[in-house]
Amino acid sequence: MVDNSAIHEVNTDADILQLLRDALAYADPKVAAASSDAMTMTSTLADLGIESVCALEMVGYVEDKLNILFSDDEMSKINDIPGFVALIRKHHQPLQEKKHSHGS
Amino acid sequence: MAVSATTREKTYRAYMEFFDKAERNRRWHWLDDVPWDKLDTTKNREETAICLETFCGVELYVPDYTANGFNLTREIFGHAWFQANWGYEESKHALVFREYLLRSGLRTLEQYDDYEAKIFAKKWHLPFPTRRRMTCYGALQELATYQIYANQREKYKAEGNDVLHKIFFLVSRDESAHYGFYRRVLQFFFEEDYDGTLADLAHVVYHFRMPGVGLIPEYDDRLKTEGVGITSQQFLSDAVLPMLRKLGTTRPDLVRALRQKRLEEQAQSAAGGAPSGQAA
Numbered sequence A: 001m002v003d004n005s006a007i008h009e010v011n012t013d014a015d016i017l018q019l020l021r022d023a024l025a026y027a028d029p030k031v032a033a034a035s036s037d038a039m040t041m042t043s044t045l046a047d048l049g050i051e052s053v054c055a056l057e058m059v060g061y062v063e064d065k066l067n068i069l070f071s072d073d074e075m076s077k078i079n080d081i082p083g084f085v086a087l088i089r090k091h092h093q094p095l096q097e098k099k100h101s102h103g104s
Numbered sequence B: 001m002a003v004s005a006t007t008r009e010k011t012y013r014a015y016m017e018f019f020d021k022a023e024r025n026r027r028w029h030w031l032d033d034v035p036w037d038k039l040d041t042t043k044n045r046e047e048t049a050i051c052l053e054t055f056c057g058v059e060l061y062v063p064d065y066t067a068n069g070f071n072l073t074r075e076i077f078g079h080a081w082f083q084a085n086w087g088y089e090e091s092k093h094a095l096v097f098r099e100y101l102l103r104s105g106l107r108t109l110e111q112y113d114d115y116e117a118k119i120f121a122k123k124w125h126l127p128f129p130t131r132r133r134m135t136c137y138g139a140l141q142e143l144a145t146y147q148i149y150a151n152q153r154e155k156y157k158a159e160g161n162d163v164l165h166k167i168f169f170l171v172s173r174d175e176s177a178h179y180g181f182y183r184r185v186l187q188f189f190f191e192e193d194y195d196g197t198l199a200d201l202a203h204v205v206y207h208f209r210m211p212g213v214g215l216i217p218e219y220d221d222r223l224k225t226e227g228v229g230i231t232s233q234q235f236l237s238d239a240v241l242p243m244l245r246k247l248g249t250t251r252p253d254l255v256r257a258l259r260q261k262r263l264e265e266q267a268q269s270a271a272g273g274a275p276s277g278q279a280a
């Protein structure tokens, strides 16, 4: 199980990128050691050497960490970091926005 | 692993249904049911030859597939008899691809014979040593093969190549039926031992390779030709995830099992041992 007791505050692209680096380190430490630093907002999963099973585990990590669930269809269409980030943004409302929406 | 009387009975019934449908609805003849008179050699492309030659090569390992399969399943009537029918159907696939390569002139008999000699110079070995893991493998492999052939079927339909369209219609329909049988047997395993079967499925997904890897000459080069294979992403979206839904299990459950598998294998390799359950 992923330890999600301390859910990150994920607001910026940099926050999400860090979350994805953590997910990669969790899913495959070897691939993470080789390509985590190279992960940017334009990388494809193939560029980073992330195979489908590794991506599956990364998605599981992110879902547990943020307490969200992607559909299988959404999950299987992720083939780059921008796509991954967009999907996280779709499902995860940042804490600041949540506070704002409560007040309106 | 002991097989309960209930599972034996269910496997027998699954086989009877598979065989009944095959005999009534799915039998085809490689000469009579393919419109060879419409063969148009102006449609010949080297990419087509590479695809057909590769598919034919994989199908040619029928002797190894069936010999190994029989040894694994011989004590379970339904599964072993399925193996016999499966081998018969797969043997026609190699035959019909061979026929197209030669009749179209895409390959000469000499070229084909050279290729076949290279194929038979190598042996296919069981990628997993147990019936349960091989059932996981069979289901995924048949579904992935179905997707590859169905893509070819649609491609040749769009191109107006009636001969290849019909060939891929017939072989993809067979692959779909093979997947259906394996999935049912896998369902029986899940009903008997959910956690153990999920762990085996995770193991197979993690180590999955198509049967041609390491056997077909220049396999990696061949994969560069569109249609020869599917990407790992397509394998996930078109085989693994749809199968999980049909089996009534979930992606998060598989991810947890994969994680467990990875931790076990890391612990084993740290202790200097080989990962368990991999065929030699």
Ligand SMILES: [Fe+2]
Residues within 6 Å of the ligand: B059, B089, B090, B093, B171, B175
């Ligand atoms: Fe086949």
Ligand SMILES: [Fe+2]
Residues within 6 Å of the ligand: B090, B142, B145, B174, B175, B178
């Ligand atoms: Fe098949």
